[in-house]
Amino acid sequence: MQISINGRPRELDVDVDTPLLWALRDDLGLTGTKFGCGIAQCGACTVLIDGNPVRSCVTPVSALEGRDVVTIEAVSGPEAEAVQKAWVGLDVPQCGYCQSGQIMSAIGLLKIEPKPDDQAINDAMAGNICRCATYPKIRAAIHAAAKTLEG
Amino acid sequence: MNLHIPQLTAGPITSRRNVLKGFGGLLLATYVPMQGFAQEAGAQKPAALTPNAFVRIGRDDTVTILSKHIEFGQGPWTGLATLVAEELDADWSQIRVEHAPGDAKLYANLAMGAQLTGGSTAIANSYEQMRRTGAAARAMLVAAAADAWKVPAGEIRVSKGVISHASGKSSGFGAFAEAAARMPIPQDVKLKDPSTFTLIGTDLPKPDSFAKSHGQAQFTIDLRDPDMVVALVARPDKFGARATSFDDSAARAVKGYLRSAIVPQGVVVFAKATYPAMKARAALKIEWDESKAHALGTQAIVADYRELAKKPGKVAEARGTPLDKISAGGARVVEHEFVFPYLAHAPMETLDAVVKFDGKTAACHFGSQGPTIDQAAIATTLGIAPENVSIDVALAGGSFGRRATAGGDFAAEAAACAKAFGENVPVKLLWTREDDLRGGFYRPLYVHRMRGTVEQDGSISAWHHTIVGQSIMGGTPFEKMMVKDGIDTTSVEGASDMPYRVSDFQCDLHSPTLGVPVLWWRSVGHTHTGFAVEAFLDMLLEKAGKDPIEGRLALLDPKAREVGVLQAVAKLAQWRGRKAGDRGYGVAVHKSFDTYVAQIAEVMRGDDGAPKVTHVWCAVDCGVAVNPNIIRAQMEGGIGFGLGHALFASLDLDDSGKVVQTNFDTYRALRIGDMPKVHVVILPSGEKPTGVGEPGVPPIGPAVANAWRALTGEAVAQLPFVRGGTA
Numbered sequence: 001m002q003i004s005i006n007g008r009p010r011e012l013d014v015d016v017d018t019p020l021l022w023a024l025r026d027d028l029g030l031t032g033t034k035f036g037c038g039i040a041q042c043g044a045c046t047v048l049i050d051g052n053p054v055r056s057c058v059t060p061v062s063a064l065e066g067r068d069v070v071t072i073e074a075v076s077g078p079e080a081e082a083v084q085k086a087w088v089g090l091d092v093p094q095c096g097y098c099q100s101g102q103i104m105s106a107i108g109l110l111k112i113e114p115k116p117d118d119q120a121i122n123d124a125m126a127g128n129i130c131r132c133a134t135y136p137k138i139r140a141a142i143h144a145a146a147k148t149l150e151g
Numbered sequence: 152m153n154l155h156i157p158q159l160t161a162g163p164i165t166s167r168r169n170v171l172k173g174f175g176g177l178l179l180a181t182y183v184p185m186q187g188f189a190q191e192a193g194a195q196k197p198a199a200l201t202p203n204a205f206v207r208i209g210r211d212d213t214v215t216i217l218s219k220h221i222e223f224g225q226g227p228w229t230g231l232a233t234l235v236a237e238e239l240d241a242d243w244s245q246i247r248v249e250h251a252p253g254d255a256k257l258y259a260n261l262a263m264g265a266q267l268t269g270g271s272t273a274i275a276n277s278y279e280q281m282r283r284t285g286a287a288a289r290a291m292l293v294a295a296a297a298d299a300w301k302v303p304a305g306e307i308r309v310s311k312g313v314i315s316h317a318s319g320k321s322s323g324f325g326a327f328a329e330a331a332a333r334m335p336i337p338q339d340v341k342l343k344d345p346s347t348f349t350l351i352g353t354d355l356p357k358p359d360s361f362a363k364s365h366g367q368a369q370f371t372i373d374l375r376d377p378d379m380v381v382a383l384v385a386r387p388d389k390f391g392a393r394a395t396s397f398d399d400s401a402a403r404a405v406k407g408y409l410r411s412a413i414v415p416q417g418v419v420v421f422a423k424a425t426y427p428a429m430k431a432r433a434a435l436k437i438e439w440d441e442s443k444a445h446a447l448g449t450q451a452i453v454a455d456y457r458e459l460a461k462k463p464g465k466v467a468e469a470r471g472t473p474l475d476k477i478s479a480g481g482a483r484v485v486e487h488e489f490v491f492p493y494l495a496h497a498p499m500e501t502l503d504a505v506v507k508f509d510g511k512t513a514a515c516h517f518g519s520q521g522p523t524i525d526q527a528a529i530a531t532t533l534g535i536a537p538e539n540v541s542i543d544v545a546l547a548g549g550s551f552g553r554r555a556t557a558g559g560d561f562a563a564e565a566a567a568c569a570k571a572f573g574e575n576v577p578v579k580l581l582w583t584r585e586d587d588l589r590g591g592f593y594r595p596l597y598v599h600r601m602r603g604t605v606e607q608d609g610s611i612s613a614w615h616h617t618i619v620g621q622s623i624m625g626g627t628p629f630e631k632m633m634v635k636d637g638i639d640t641t642s643v644e645g646a647s648d649m650p651y652r653v654s655d656f657q658c659d660l661h662s663p664t665l666g667v668p669v670l671w672w673r674s675v676g677h678t679h680t681g682f683a684v685e686a687f688l689d690m691l692l693e694k695a696g697k698d699p700i701e702g703r704l705a706l707l708d709p710k711a712r713e714v715g716v717l718q719a720v721a722k723l724a725q726w727r728g729r730k731a732g733d734r735g736y737g738v739a740v741h742k743s744f745d746t747y748v749a750q751i752a753e754v755m756r757g758d759d760g761a762p763k764v765t766h767v768w769c770a771v772d773c774g775v776a777v778n779p780n781i782i783r784a785q786m787e788g789g790i791g792f793g794l795g796h797a798l799f800a801s802l803d804l805d806d807s808g809k810v811v812q813t814n815f816d817t818y819r820a821l822r823i824g825d826m827p828k829v830h831v832v833i834l835p836s837g838e839k840p841t842g843v844g845e846p847g848v849p850p851i852g853p854a855v856a857n858a859w860r861a862l863t864g865e866a867v868a869q870l871p872f873v874r875g876g877t878a
């Protein structure tokens with residue numbers, strides 16, 4: 001089957017029930033998207049589908065006909081730039097393993113809410129676990145990115 | 152798109168050769184004698200002069216530091232590189248960092264005598280070694296420049312990566328790297344006076360932040376190879392059960408499935424990719440022999456432990472006659488019991504490893520926390536010599552202690568899988584989250600029984616502390632070093648040596664053995680001893696009518712470093728007592744790994760009736776602060792880790808001995824909305840630096856317990872505070 005990944009149509013030779021996560025990682029070599037739980041609890045596998053953050057570990061490739069998938073490897077635009085710059089500038093990552101997912105969720109948030117308050121951040125980021133508890137820096141980086149976007 | 156793993160293609164000492172080849176400049180081998188408790192601990196004494204290869208300087212001016220400590224979040228890459236760069240007078244922008252390969256002769260932890268990251272020792276054991284490395288490299292570059300410029304070495308200056316002379320000559324490092332490599336390695340270098348440091352003590356940016364923020368950091372799970380096979384192991388429901396036979400007829404229908412085999416850990420399933428391996432594993436039918444399996448539930452274990460706790464155990468520390476004083480009457484006796492559950496580490500990246508075995512040598516690539524232990528475990532499993540096992544260390548998505556076991560159990564499992572596959576291809580063993588949470592090696596379950604007396608004048612006259620729980624070190628290769636006269640020091644650390652001056656004192660221990668595998672977990676014994684001591688002391692002080700801060704200070708030796716952090720945290724939080732309106736305030740102070748941390752928690756009752764922690768103030772004394780930004784981050788991370796488990800986490804066994812919580816839906820993790828605002832102050836100090844990866848953890852639980860008691864009058868007896876389910 002064919003799906004659109006990072007703006008390109010990609011041919012996939014996998015069973016249709018294969019979660020997008022494993023198609024990305026094993027078949028397309030896009031390993032920036034991580035596995036943490038497999039049951040939509042941790043957010044490590046978050047990608048953007050039609051601009052919205054989605055857990056790729058529970059999204060079968062069969063559901064992606066005509067949809068547009070963007071991963072951490074190719075995410076772009078003003079929100080992505082602002083978020084990633086803030087992440088590096090504040091040295092948010094510790095082990096770093098959850099951070100692709102955190103960043104995708106943060107980008108998704110800023111796209112719909114350019115100036116989120118703490119509660120909006122809590123709600124939007126509630127699905128992303130960081131076992132290293134980098135949460136204070138994640139919060140600070142989202143606020144910093146929002147400020148950049150303000151111009 | 153396939154990323155090859157060149158290290159997987161060659162023989163045993165590839166890693167070392169990869170380090171040495173392919174660059175044109177200076178690879179520095181300095182000579183650093185072993186020191187510290189390695190000898191005391193009876194570790195094998197190496198030759199007096201052992202070469203260490205920690206830095207290479209390229210023609211292009213880059214300075215690459217080989218980190219002997221694995222980076223899984225606590226910042227050793229940044230810390231070790233800072234130490235080298237400081238004495239080398241390098242510019243931070245020219246610094247790169249890589250993991251050193253597994254090689255204990257070159258890369259031993261000087262506090263342990265083996266290549267192992269743990270015990271918050273990375274900076275402490277490297278502080279002089281890495282600075283000497285930088286200073287020696289600098290001296291060799293200077294010697295090479297002096298030679299070329301025909302000026303005395305003493306007239307040459309080095310600053311921010313530039314070598315210069317008053318005559319106007321100047322150069323980067325790269326131009327002299329090759330000449331410097333031919334200079335003699337100085338045996339004795341002078342290190343800087345700390346007052347002249349320019350990099351140590353500053354918030355240098357972390358070299359790994361960019362890759363980790365762009366999905367480019369390579370973890371073990373990301374390693375790929377066209378020939379790679381994915382392995383998943385079907386495991387028994389109960390610890391100690393073994394597979395006797397399996398039927399894979401249904402699994403054979405899964406596209407990409409290759410085959411299965413029995414290994415000591417269960418039945419390994421091989422497939423061409425991860426998802427087919429998962430599907431095939433689910434389709435296997437397996438017969439298990441449970442005759443030797445652990446079959447006791449949490450409830451029964453707790454009941455047994457409570458019974459044991461009624462009687463004193465083996466005495467770890469005693470002075471005076473506390474038991475007599477407690478039974479004599481007269482003074483007011485306070486008694487309390489704490490129950491701490493089993494806890495899983497649940498690092499964000501589950502355990503994984505790639506092993507390629509050609510029948511004679513094994514090339515391995517994974518986030519090995521203890522390469523020396525893992526090399527031995529892999530060698531034993533494969534029946535080859537440890538020299539024939541190479542380990543390339545990968546970045547790892549967290550550990551909290553989980554990636555090191557005393558016996559290298561996971562490495563042995565990965566080797567067993569590669570051997571079972573039997574072909575010379577890379578085999579990637581992956582654990583799912585269910586494997587991780589059901590896989591044992593937990594922080595042990597403990598019961599603490601505390602009794603103490605408060606005299607009429609408010610003084611605390613007797614203290615009796617009984618601890619019940621499995622020994623982490625017993626029955627492991629570390630037993631000889633860590634278990635003294637039947638007392639596992641990691642079961643009582645932080646309790647038997649608690650800093651408060653109580654005249655009549657006893658701390659004793661019961662160490663029952665059970666079939667549940669246990670392991671050190673971020674801050675080891677301090678995870679429960681710190682809680683018990685600080686929460687119980689707070690109850691005694693309350694009974695005595697004392698302020699929690701003043702009361703603690705009065706019981707401490709005025710010279711104790713706990714005093715400094717207590718005073719600093721009280722000032723930072725503007726401490727005004729235990730309660731204000733709908734907020735309770737609690738304090739705790741604890742030393743672990745020679746670092747002193749005091750925390751104050753502000754707690755209110757949440758909408759669900761459970762504690763809601765809004766602010767935490769934290770003071771830390773870790774000697775010289777190498778990178779304050781990382782220290783603050785480790786305090787925040789330690790607080791989040793400790794808080795999440797104290798509030799929400801429990802790993803329970805049902806009545807048949809099966810694990811109840813198997814993923815994050817039931818093993819509840821702290822989420823961003825649960826994270827308090829954290830305020831950190833680092834005490835200025837000229838003492839040698841000590842670790843920060845673990846010491847932030849112990850005080851938070853008791854600080855919250857004390858705040859909750861101040862607010863509600865309820866003393867927590869069983870952790871976690873909140874039971875069951877996702878947020």
Ligand code: FES
Pocket residue numbers: 034035036037038039040041042043044045046055056057058
């Ligand atoms: S891996 Fe998808 S949410 Fe955890």
Ligand code: FES
Pocket residue numbers: 093094095096097098099129130131132133134224499548549
């Ligand atoms: S940075 Fe380690 S899990 Fe988030």
